[in-house]
Amino acid sequence: MKNSRLHSLQKELLDGVQTKLAETKSLLQNQDLTKLIEGKTGKGKTVLITGASSGIGAGMARTFAKLGYNLAICARRTDRLQALKTEILADYPDIRVELAELDVSDYEAVFTTFKAFQQQFDSIDRIIVNAGVGEGRRVGTGRFHINQRTAEINFISALAQCEAAMEIFREQNAGHLVVISSMSAMRGMPKHLTVYAASKAGLAHLAEGIRAEMIADNLPIKITTIYPGYIRTEINEGAPKLPFEVDEATGSNALVAAIESGVEEACVPTLPWLVLGKAMKHLPLHLVNKLG
Numbered sequence: 476m477k478n479s480r481l482h483s484l485q486k487e488l489l490d491g492v493q494t495k496l497a498e499t500k501s502l503l504q505n506q507d508l509t510k511l512i513e514g515k516t517g518k519g520k521t522v523l524i525t526g527a528s529s530g531i532g533a534g535m536a537r538t539f540a541k542l543g544y545n546l547a548i549c550a551r552r553t554d555r556l557q558a559l560k561t562e563i564l565a566d567y568p569d570i571r572v573e574l575a576e577l578d579v580s581d582y583e584a585v586f587t588t589f590k591a592f593q594q595q596f597d598s599i600d601r602i603i604v605n606a607g608v609g610e611g612r613r614v615g616t617g618r619f620h621i622n623q624r625t626a627e628i629n630f631i632s633a634l635a636q637c638e639a640a641m642e643i644f645r646e647q648n649a650g651h652l653v654v655i656s657s658m659s660a661m662r663g664m665p666k667h668l669t670v671y672a673a674s675k676a677g678l679a680h681l682a683e684g685i686r687a688e689m690i691a692d693n694l695p696i697k698i699t700t701i702y703p704g705y706i707r708t709e710i711n712e713g714a715p716k717l718p719f720e721v722d723e724a725t726g727s728n729a730l731v732a733a734i735e736s737g738v739e740e741a742c743v744p745t746l747p748w749l750v751l752g753k754a755m756k757h758l759p760l761h762l763v764n765k766l767g
């Protein structure tokens with residue numbers, strides 16, 4: 476390699492490291508939503524959230540409403556969506572909330588629902604691929620259909636959502652795709668988490684591939700992968716206390732703070748999961764197992 480090319484590669488690598496450090500710094504500094512709420516940073520913008528009928532989907536909807544965003548919310552349980560819409564509009568009557576029934580395993584419906592939301596709002600600024608299931612069984616114990624369903628909802632249905640979102644963003648030449656992966660995606664996980672973790676790792680890789688393409692094609696579409704730690708919701712209902720768990724409101728606020736910062740990837744809440752995530756990548760598996 477010629478000296479000049481080597482220098483330029485070294486410079487690019489160092490710039491890349493600096494960008495990553497700056498992202499980490501901004502994540503650590505931007506945990507407080509007060510300024511975003513006061514500034515109504517979402518005013519006039521629309522965020523679409525799948526799986527918004529409970530848990531962090533509903534929680535993020537509440538927090539984005541505080542920031543002034545219009546909301547396009549969907550899930551199968553429309554009674555929950557309607558109750559959420561009523562609750563949010565009572566507190567924030569100036570925003571617009573539209574809802575739709577959507578089963579994300581009906582792939583055609585994913586495309587038509589997203590498109591219908593785009594037509595209702597004229598444009599969609601951000602789409603959050605959040606719908607997911609946590610069911611799983613030890614591999615090889617005769618419960619393939621349960622693991623198959625988890626793999627399908629968390630990966631294939633998520634792929635359909637990414638496809639539908641990117642079609643809209645390519646047409647608009649603008650947008651922000653956010654996928655909700657999981658800290659469990661950092662490594663292979665045992666027991667009921669094996670397929671769940673694999674599906675979430677697949678989703679994170681998918682998002683990275685789409686991001687790589689946006690960079691290669693120089694398109695102004697942002698892709699963010701979120702790795703949540705344990706947040707107490709219906710997905711882990713009945714489970715005993717989980718490592719470093721936070722409640723739904725704390726988790727949802729932390730998720731919105733990370734998403735608003737516009738970083739490529741974020742472990743949420745940033746602490747302790749940013750540090751644990753780095754450790755999980757390298758620790759021996761028997762230690763990583765303890766987080767599962």
Ligand SMILES: NC(=O)c1ccc[n+]([C@@H]2O[C@H](COP(=O)([O-])OP(=O)(O)OC[C@H]3O[C@@H](n4cnc5c(N)ncnc54)[C@H](OP(=O)(O)O)[C@@H]3O)[C@@H](O)[C@H]2O)c1
Nearest residue numbers: 526528529530531550551552578579606607705706708710
């Ligand atoms: N809570 C955590 O600790 C944690 C950690 C890491 C990642 N996550 C991820 O965060 C996301 C949200 O989970 P959560 O914790 O908020 O759990 P949750 O309360 O159980 O919410 C799951 C949401 O997904 C929707 N959903 C499930 N299957 C669907 C389907 N076939 N079609 C459409 N929507 C469907 C549900 O809506 P309907 O049933 O009404 O359709 C519900 O709104 C999931 O992707 C999960 O893997 C959660």
